[in-house]
Amino acid sequence: xxxxxxxxxxxxxxxxxxxxxxxxxxxxxxxxxxxxxxxxxxxxxxxxxxxxxxxxxxxxxxxxxxxxxxxxxxxxxxxxxxxxxxxxxxxxxxxxxxxxxxxxxxxxxxxxx
Numbered sequence: 134x135x136x137x138x139x140x141x142x143x144x145x146x147x148x149x150x151x152x153x154x155x156x157x158x159x160x161x162x163x164x165x166x167x168x169x170x171x172x173x174x175x176x177x178x179x180x181x182x183x184x185x186x187x188x189x190x191x192x193x194x195x196x197x198x199x200x201x202x203x204x205x206x207x208x209x210x211x212x213x214x215x216x217x218x219x220x221x222x223x224x225x226x227x228x229x230x231x232x233x234x235x236x237x238x239x240x241x242x243x244x245x246x
Contacts, residue, residue, distance in 0.1 A: 135221040135222075137176035137177065137178075140171055140176045140177065140218050140219075141176065143171075143218060144167075144168050144171055144172065147164050147167060147168055148168065150164070151164060151165075158188075159187060159188060159190055162185060162186065162187045162188070163185065163187065163207070163210060163211055163214070165185075166183060166185040166211060166215075166241060167211070167214050167215055167218065169183050170183050170215055170219070170225075170241050170243055171215075171218050171219065174219065174222075174223075174243045174245070176222075177218075177219050177221070177222025177223060177243075177245060178222070178245060179245060180242075180243060180244055180245060181242075181243045182240060182241070182242045182243070183240070183241050184238060184239070184240050184241075185211070185238065185239055185240075185241065186232075186236065186237070186238045187207060187237040187238070188237075189236070189237060204229065204237050207237060208227055208229055208239060211227055211239070211241060212225065212227045215227075215241055215243070219243055222245055222246060223243055223244050223245035223246045224243070224244050225241065225242070225243050226241075226242045226244075227239055227240070227241050227242075228240045228242070
């Protein structure tokens with residue numbers, strides 16, 4: 134999505150989908166992050182940084198989750214989505230980190246051209 138108008142339309146679609154219950158509570162954290170970084174960057178006009186915490190689904194073993202690389206898929210998903218919105222206007226980076234066993238957190242950073 135290149136233009137600010139297209140980004141606003143995309144954000145509106147995400148908000149509607151969330152309101153309509155299209156996302157489970159775990160995916161909702163990702164989509165909230167997409168909306169937050171796009172809006173905070175003023176639709177690709179200024180630098181922005183956000184933190185996203187994705188809860189571990191119930192029944193998942195936090196040690197196995199850390200070892201199996203499942204969080205890599207979450208990181209790739211957020212990178213692909215945020216890039217589809219913002220890459221024409223600058224660069225997006227995603228840096229995962231841990232607040233302890235069982236946490237899945239990352240920082241999304243946007244730098245305009």
